[in-house]
Amino acid sequence: MQKMNDKKELKRSNILNAAIKLFSQNGFAETKVAGIAKEAGVSFGTVFSYFNSKDELYETAILEPLEEIKPYFVDLETHFKGEPIDVVKTMIDDHVQLFSTRKELLFLIQQVLASPNRFPKLFAELDDFVNSFVDSIDTIIEEGQKQGHFYNDSPSLIAESYLSFINGIRLTFIDDETNPVWHSFKIQALRLFGPFSES
Amino acid sequence: MQKMNDKKELKRSNILNAAIKLFSQNGFAETKVAGIAKEAGVSFGTVFSYFNSKDELYETAILEPLEEIKPYFVDLETHFKGEPIDVVKTMIDDHVQLFSTRKELLFLIQQVLASPNRFPKLFAELDDFVNSFVDSIDTIIEEGQKQGHFYNDSPSLIAESYLSFINGIRLTFIDDETNPVWHSFKIQALRLFGPFSES
Amino acid sequence: MQKMNDKKELKRSNILNAAIKLFSQNGFAETKVAGIAKEAGVSFGTVFSYFNSKDELYETAILEPLEEIKPYFVDLETHFKGEPIDVVKTMIDDHVQLFSTRKELLFLIQQVLASPNRFPKLFAELDDFVNSFVDSIDTIIEEGQKQGHFYNDSPSLIAESYLSFINGIRLTFIDDETNPVWHSFKIQALRLFGPFSES
Amino acid sequence: MQKMNDKKELKRSNILNAAIKLFSQNGFAETKVAGIAKEAGVSFGTVFSYFNSKDELYETAILEPLEEIKPYFVDLETHFKGEPIDVVKTMIDDHVQLFSTRKELLFLIQQVLASPNRFPKLFAELDDFVNSFVDSIDTIIEEGQKQGHFYNDSPSLIAESYLSFINGIRLTFIDDETNPVWHSFKIQALRLFGPFSES
DNA sequence: GATGAATGAGCTTTCATTCAT
DNA sequence: TATGAATGAAAGCTCATTCAT
Known part of the structure; x- marks a missing residue:
């Protein structure tokens, strides 16, 4: 159970770090969610199961x-x-x-x-x-x-x-x-x- | 003929100033060409008869x-x-x-x-x-x-x-x-x- | 100029009729805007230049x-x-x-x-x-x-x-x-x- | 064994009643499987272990x-x-x-x-x-x-x-x-x- | 030259379905 | 068996660009 949460935490963290990297390089509008997913090594939809929207992801990042x-x-x-x-x-x-x-x-x-x-x-x-x-x-x-x-x-x-x-x-x-x-x-x-x- | 060019120059300048204002306020991607046209008081297509693309307009601005x-x-x-x-x-x-x-x-x-x-x-x-x-x-x-x-x-x-x-x-x-x-x-x-x- | 408006009116009417037909056959959610565009013989984006959203199109229809x-x-x-x-x-x-x-x-x-x-x-x-x-x-x-x-x-x-x-x-x-x-x-x-x- | 089946039957029935309620209120497309699960008090995936697909659930309902x-x-x-x-x-x-x-x-x-x-x-x-x-x-x-x-x-x-x-x-x-x-x-x-x- | 209607690629977001646990 | 995280196809909508008038 703990292992499960760790894994989730890790994935969330991967997404967030990918977001920080790409947002900082390309700005909000020019950064595509698909790009963040790819960079984080997760599928497209997964980003949205950790963050409700691109805006929210930016704020969190x-x-x-x-x-x-x-x-x-x-x-x-x-x-x-x-x-x-x-x-x-x-x-x-x-x-x-x-x-x-x-x-x-x-x-x-x-x-x-x-x-x-x-x-x-x-x-x-x-x-x-x-x-x-x-x-x-x-x-x-x-x-x-x-x-x-x-x-x-x-x-x-x-x-x-x-x-x-x-x-x-x-x-x-x-x-x-x-x-x-x-x-x-x-x-x-x-x-x-x-x-x-x-x- | 000169008057004609002045008029053209003025229009071009209006567009450019509108572009500077809006690009600086909202960034490249969040600034719409339609918005620049409106701010400049010209029609939508006119922007493209003075500048070949949004990118070019940004560079010029x-x-x-x-x-x-x-x-x-x-x-x-x-x-x-x-x-x-x-x-x-x-x-x-x-x-x-x-x-x-x-x-x-x-x-x-x-x-x-x-x-x-x-x-x-x-x-x-x-x-x-x-x-x-x-x-x-x-x-x-x-x-x-x-x-x-x-x-x-x-x-x-x-x-x-x-x-x-x-x-x-x-x-x-x-x-x-x-x-x-x-x-x-x-x-x-x-x-x-x-x-x-x-x- | 009048001819222009007639043409626009006609196009709007085509879209609206296509919408009525498809919405009534398939319901709101199962009707795709792309399908309405096709049925009306206009491009996808054109639908949105006559009606602001699918919802608005439905209401108007x-x-x-x-x-x-x-x-x-x-x-x-x-x-x-x-x-x-x-x-x-x-x-x-x-x-x-x-x-x-x-x-x-x-x-x-x-x-x-x-x-x-x-x-x-x-x-x-x-x-x-x-x-x-x-x-x-x-x-x-x-x-x-x-x-x-x-x-x-x-x-x-x-x-x-x-x-x-x-x-x-x-x-x-x-x-x-x-x-x-x-x-x-x-x-x-x-x-x-x-x-x-x-x- | 019978108790087991009763429990299963009850769960199935809960899902079906939730489906009837929500499908009738919101229509097929606007009803989310997640919503049915919530209304029925079961987890998301459970719905799919009783009914193979949303379509089948609708038909059964x-x-x-x-x-x-x-x-x-x-x-x-x-x-x-x-x-x-x-x-x-x-x-x-x-x-x-x-x-x-x-x-x-x-x-x-x-x-x-x-x-x-x-x-x-x-x-x-x-x-x-x-x-x-x-x-x-x-x-x-x-x-x-x-x-x-x-x-x-x-x-x-x-x-x-x-x-x-x-x-x-x-x-x-x-x-x-x-x-x-x-x-x-x-x-x-x-x-x-x-x-x-x-x- | 000026216009703005038409286009459609490209984006975000949703959600049924799968499947490892 | 029950779960819910992961997936990605599919949809609505935007907007730079084109082009007929």
Whole structure:
């Protein structure tokens, strides 16, 4: 019985991963359900016995992985401990790591953000996510400012510009995760917080 | 005869603007040719007498406006004069101005970059564009580094991180161009080049 | 221009007639839009440029012809003149004539009445139709009763039993309209109103 | 062993009753096997271990109950005893009783009669049924005519018009069996046989 | 040149039926 | 025997493209 559920879970997971891959490569409309089925190694109809519709599959393909990366973006204080400057450095390390390995998810997120009208529910969810992150990092930045390590501009500006930056690098560089260029960007990310010369 | 051509030009331009608007809002596949015709105030078939196919219309909707913004990204030395630091400041001013007013075009570019396989020709074109920019700004950065105003990292890294950043802010903030937030980002863009505290 | 509209009208009419024929023979679900297109001599997509959906086509295939036969069932006083007994005789003549020539429409009506839940809007429309008829004939029956020609039961009972009867004969006898059996039923219809021996 | 069979019989009966209910409400094509299984409280695949196909289930759902009502329509002499007029009166009583309580079956029969091409085997079976009834009642009518109680028209006409009538009332009035209107129709049914004023 | 009706390939989705457990 | 996940044929519907007017 347990074995049965495992098998089902595996199949569901295969479909979902195929969906993430193809949706991220080709976008929602240009991805055919038949293609996802083929990629997942299941029959056509099987996709619909795990997900009620193509729309639902798309939503799930975004929201489920989003949950996994949430800890790295919200409630930062509980996840990252230490001095503000170290928290930010560790966070950047983790984010770059995340963004270089979960590129597909990030492509999907970008698609949604680029078409707010097409997926309003998803868009709202992602928007919440962004706002939660900005709120969470605000206090850390403020503390860092008091210690004199960070620029004295509005914490929100710094938070948002950081977010824009990591979004942008994922967009601009589609190389695979082993590309060392990803890691060079860490120092640039840090420089949005304060003047850091050493790399 | 001239009047005739003007009229034709106008119609073509209407169609193209409608295409830019709708493609950028809804993506390629979700935009219907019928919708573009309606938005442009022309009949359905007329679209096809100006553009041979939906694909061609999409390409044109991206490549023609791209030509207009090219001067701001390639052959920077001929467009921007002065000390490196001033060149970069002016460039950032112009870019932010551009990115806040031509958001639709930038959404389109982003769509193409997000789906390299779907529009390979367009993707190559945009990739060239990026590379030209990075090449062009490299020398300016090198000069600025000699003068001690910029960070001493690889000029390409700086160039690419700047590009990622402005791409990212457009993606993250969908507010209209009058939103003052756009302008706050200028100082953050500058900080990718060197340590600048004053805003 | 007029010729154009005529042609369009003709095509629409071809589709509608094909729909009436096939829907009445095979029911809603078993009738394929492709079959209607073939029967009408138009391409598949054309059906959808005249009717938005299969459902709408079905509704139209019933409601438009229903309008044509309405005069024979509502506002009977304005349509049939004379003594009650003659009015009823003429009405029966007309109804039998109608029911023998418009059998297809009647099959459709029956399908709807047999599935009240499936086509609630249509069902309501047909129900109205029936009630209008019963109301309209009530006064005629009352007058005939005063003259001693009709049974003295509730006029509604007589009206409804007449309606049931003509519905039933159409259901029971699927022979073509030239079959003389249809006309034999006239006398039986009349006998629901009063005792009439002569045929 | 017997208990086992009882259990099986019960399950089969549950499925069949669910089928009758849903087929009669929604028609053949719009009724899903999954829905029947749910209504019957059995699992999806179980339906197919009792009936080989949806078609077979439909046929059984009609033909088995048809056997139960057959005694009321064929070999009338063995079932109804007495004077023709009393036989007819009793028959009408029984038929109205039957038609008011077995409405679902009658809806099914009507569906088949309305689509002769879709279920040719069933249609033939029901056609036989009708012809048997008409044959059987013919002699009773002839006798009644000799006694001067019935109209002197063709016995077949009278038989068929009676059948049409009871078919029609079931079609026209979908109220539940407790509705007294059903019983008012008895006198109208009788009037198709001869002039009967008293109700 | 402009129009929009006609076309049909291609898509998503449904659901009867099969079959391994 | 009972189950329900897997299958894929078949259907409705969309929409880019064509072409007669």
